[in-house]
Amino acid sequence: MTDRLRLTIAQINATVGDLAGNAAKARAAWDAGKAAGADMVVMPEMFLSGYQAQDLVMKPAFVIDCDRYIRQLAAECADGPALGIGAPGYEGTELYNCYFVLQGGEIRVVQQKHDLPNFTVFDEKRLFSSGPLTGPFDLNGVRIGLPICEDAWHEEVPEAMVESGAEILVVPNGSPYFRDKFDVRMNQMVARVVENDVPLVYLNQVGGQDDQVFDGGSFVLNRHGVLAMRLPIFLEEIAHVDFERGDDGWQATPGEIAELPDSLEQDWHCMVLALRDYMAKTGFRKVLLGLSGGIDSACVAAVAVDALGPENVRCVMLPSEYTSEHSLEDAKAVAKNLGSTYDFVPIKEVRDAVTGTLAPLFEGYDADLTEENIQSRIRGLLLMAQSNKFGEMLLTTGNKSEVAVGYATIYGDMSGGYNPIKDLYKTRVFDICRWRNANHRDWMDGPAGEVIPTRVIDKPPSAELRADQKDEDSLPPYEVLDGILTMLVDDDRSVADCVDAGYDREIVKKVEHLLYISEYKRFQSAPGTRLSMRAFWLDRRYPIVNRWRDPS
Template structure:
């Protein structure tokens, strides 16, 4: 009986729907494993289709082609190590999330996912059928159990595998990022190791898909829960891990250990990677955005440059008579520090033309929010014209606080194809800017140093749609607003919870009201990267028409 086993882990970034491209990545990883003398090359959950592919997987033509691609991949990888890759499988009328084990030119085993997540961003109960609890598969004379992602968060699958002879657990994952998720993953996996007494390999994918970013961070645990290998977050890595069999069974040998960065760096990396992959996977090369001289557009511009390089980012200042000189100076200073193209497009003439056009219809009425929003909508029109003309995707710049309470103009500053800071509360926007000014990493395409002028960070936020306007004229101060939103949105708390936390009852009721009446805006808003477990879109799904209010 062999006393050594070499496993190649392929922590890679698939693209949803790119069946041949994903298969090519799998083949390249297999070739590396073959050269390294591996016994098995493993890829993540649903790697062939990309993840999370949502209802696309249910399309018969799509999942049939995906299965054909896996069969061809098995044939291509006949002469060498076994290959384990995630993809769909059909039996009769049932569709499964499966892990395909390929050896000798064919698929010799399939593991079918048993526990289907049906929470947060996952709708697997809608898409897949539940597979049975089953035993391990063999690679050579070694028996391996593969709980697929959610299966490893429950004790029954791993317990069944251990009882039926599994010698170690290989867990393929499509696990997307949210802040501080690694500890949750690690705690679950340690529990499986303690319960079964088996080594465990946690293999995650990387890369952005719409709002989700898969953060990698794959690791290997020996019995007792000790981490003996830890891969970096967000980076694509193909590496080997060796096992030795002793009197107590298989044990993984020490491998590379990469320390993970703190939550500020990980959040920023998510925003960068999400934008980079969203552009790369949809075929866009360049972006543009309106640069107001405020902090939100400053952060988005910096993220865009770090993701794509300054040569692929256009910033446009669209001033009106209400735009302060400080904003003009700050926007230009930021653009120069980032090295981006900077266009200056005053809107006063266009605004006056629109005002004149509407004057007969508005006769006898007082100027109000309507006239303020004309500025925002004119800016949106001009930015979309530039986007259409030059093929540059427009980025929108609303933070989570504004998105939550509707402090944005639909068909105006909400225009855009992607919003990198959609899940970042305003108070965190300030801190994230300070973090970026103080830190630079090799995955950033932008310049090092304090690229965001200090005055942008310290001055009172303002939409500058009327004289002396401040955000605090319409909203509670951002520390109060964000504290209330954390309770009402992230914790799904009540008005009573807000009051118990020390907030004013009237403020809580106002924020709750704004939150509910803004649902229609969020329904039409651009996607953006998920940083928390309660991001707007798939994590939080509320009706647009909703008369209920908390009377606490």
């Protein structure tokens, strides 16, 4: 009977659909484990296919191709440690979220996920069948239980495995980030360890996939819930975990415990990784954005430079007669501080041509929001033309407060392929920009120091689509607006709850109305980094046509 076991855990970045590339990364991790004398190399949930693959897994040809790569990996990794890797798989006509253990040139174990998440961004009950409760498998004389991700968030699967003899639980995950999620995961895994009195390895993948970001932060718990190791968040890493058998069971040898940054740093790193991976995985190298001199576009520019480097970011100022001298100066200062390219494209001639063309039709009508939106749509047109001509992805820059209440112009400033700050309320944009000015990390490709001028952060927000315009002409102060939106959107609270919290009922009803009538805009908006549990996309799915309003 062995008294030592070494696991290699690979916190690695997969790409959905890149079966060859993902298989190559798994093989490289296996090589590292073999060189380190590991008994098993463990990859995250659904690593071969990438996660979340959504309806791609419903294509039989895709699942069959995954099976081909699994068998190829089994053959290539025959002489060395076992390899654990996730992928979709059939049993008969049923499709499962599977975890394969490859050893000795064969598929030794196929673990099928039992608890299928069907909330927030997850639709697994729609995609997969639920696997049976099973026991552990034998790894060189040690009994290993393999609850897959959600299986470990409930008591039943780990308990069944330990009752069947599991001595160590290894949990492969595809767990996406939301703010403060690490503590939620840790509490759940500590509960499983305490309930079952065995050590646990929690392996999470890392990397961006559309709006979601997998934040890594893999960890190892010893009995009694004692933290033995933690890998960094948002970074790839391969680590080796040594277990020893003592009189009272198995225990992991303590390793490095990576620091867990505060939530502002986590959000910034999440946005950087999301954009970096979205670009790399879609094949784009460069971005452009309209730089207005305001805080939102400055924040997006800084995220883009940190993600891609200043040489791959182009900022474009598109002024009208309503653009203040301060905004012209501030936009140029942001681009200069970041080291990115700055271009100047006035919209006056195009605007004159459009308004002149429409003048006969609009005769007798007063100027209103129509003329303001024409300016925004001209900017969208000019920016998209540049995107097409130069092969640069256009970034859009609306914050969550604006996206929520429709304070944005569809086919105008909403134009673009990605929005890093889509899930940041305006008040948090202020906070996170101050954080970035005061902090710099190795994973940032942008410069250190005050990249966003203080004046940009401190001045009153304005769309500058008419003379002396301020956001608060149309909206409540952002502190009030964001407080109401947090209750209505993030917490699903009622109008009465908002009033009980001290908000004016008339203002709450106005915000509720704007929230519901703006659904059609969000339906057509660019994807953006998910930072909360109620981001605007898969987390919150509302009908566009909806006459219900809260009567409270």
